[in-house]
Amino acid sequence: MKILFGCFALSWISLCFGACSFDPETGISTCHTYTQWTEGVEGAVSWAKDCDFKGHDVAKIDGPEHNCGKLCYNFDKGQCTHFTWSKGICYIKSNARQKAEEPSKSEGDVCGYVVSRTDFVRVG
Structure with missing residues (x-):
């Protein structure tokens, strides 16, 4: 089992302001932000x-x-x-x-x- 940044115990911990997704097959996390700083x-x-x-x-x-x-x-x-x-x-x-x-x-x-x-x- 891979431990990846942003994923903890199969729960997503978001560091962005919007929707986050995680693909367990590729191990890639994506953040779609709605906040423009x-x-x-x-x-x-x-x-x-x-x-x-x-x-x-x-x-x-x-x-x-x-x-x-x-x-x-x-x-x-x-x-x-x-x-x-x-x-x-x-x-x-x-x-x-x-x-x-x-x-x-x-x-x-x-x-x-x-x-x-x-x-x-x-x-x-």
């Missing part, structure tokens, strides 16, 4: 549209979506690891494990993370 705050954050990082909220700040990444980056001595903007509110998030979990698809929202504060792997 963009750099912001001079490369300090990455953000995407139509996604949401669930949970780990530490603060809510009113403001436009284009400021949310900067608000996170500058928040409370580097406490923010990732963020979600939804309906005029920037949700500042912090995960003690410094792991930004895979975001869920959320139409109209914006999500992102501080590159230097997470071990998040961006695919796509």
Whole structure:
């Protein structure tokens, strides 16, 4: 039996934002992403549209979506690891494990993370 990256005990652990498939015959895994990441705050954050990082909220700040990444980056001595903007509110998030979990698809929202504060792997 082959042990392959991304496959554990016949369960798929996704490191991408979309659909993943694994062909046991060839041992090839494929990731089809729907999240397109963009750099912001001079490369300090990455953000995407139509996604949401669930949970780990530490603060809510009113403001436009284009400021949310900067608000996170500058928040409370580097406490923010990732963020979600939804309906005029920037949700500042912090995960003690410094792991930004895979975001869920959320139409109209914006999500992102501080590159230097997470071990998040961006695919796509």
